[in-house]
Amino acid sequence: MxxxxxxxxxxxxxxxxxxxxxxxxxxxxxxxxxxxxxxxxxxxxxxxxxxxxxxxxxxxxxxxxxxxxxxxxxxxxxxxxxxxxxxxxxxxxxxxxxxxxxxxxxxxxxxxxxAIPFKRFDRPMVGFLSRAEIGAIIEAPDRASWAGQRDRAFFSMMYNTGARVSEMIGIRCRDVVLEGQPAVHLRGKGRKERSVPLWRPTAALIKSWRRRIGDPTGESILFPNRSGGRMSRSNVTQRLDLAVAAAGLKNPGILERPVKRPVRGWV
Known part of the structure; x- marks a missing residue:
């Protein structure tokens, strides 16, 4: 044969x-x-x-x-x-x-x-922000503008849930429950899914944001870009940079903090 x-x-x-x-x-x-x-x-x-x-x-x-x-x-x-x-x-x-x-x-x-080995490398110590510093960044975006309201709701949910940026930008309106015990359903790496409770202030921001975007259908992206599609990681980084800069005007110490460190919950 x-x-x-x-x-x-x-x-x-x-x-x-x-x-x-x-x-x-x-x-x-x-x-x-x-x-x-x-x-x-x-x-x-x-x-x-x-x-x-x-x-x-x-x-x-x-x-x-x-x-x-x-x-x-x-x-x-x-x-x-x-x-x-x-x-x-x-x-x-x-x-x-x-x-x-x-x-x-x-x-x-x-x-x-x-048999080729992975290279060893030094892992830097992970820093952190105080609750007051996080609050200053969340409150920094303009409350009156469309993008500002989105950013405040986005940063609040990211802090609340500890979600990765990749999880946040993929959240659809159907993934959020605002009645009873508010919660959000997240889909992470390896298709792992989990539900995370939302604090009352976070749920209130999400409710306000959904009213701002016209209470869209369940399949709609919850935090869209201007064209209605998903935000990119670079877009989130840009918006966070703006919020940090604005928060730094009243809290100069924030500007010296590693806010953009690639850890869970922040870019």
Missing amino acids: AEHAAPTLSTLVQRFFMDHLIEQRAVSPQTIAAYRDTLRLLLNYAATALKRTPSAITLSDLDAPMLLAFLDHLEKERGNSVRSRNARLAAIRTFLKFASHHDLASLATIERAL
């Missing part, structure tokens, strides 16, 4: 996304995008290094020396942090583990690639 030919790299990539990530693991769109960007960067780097087209790259080309050179390229030429480098490596490892089940001829290459 004739032996089955090993699948091409392009076939493996397609199966990885369509069958493994989407159908079997049902990962979030954000995770799929991160893996897609990583493999695109890797294949473009390998194509340049080997002077081939990306479609001509094979799985055996993605050996340990190639991956180490790629990771070095990310840090030294693209300016990625060690944290970002490790995230790219994690995505590559996930793909290679999948590929090892479908291309037995490349097992030795894959095993050596999987």
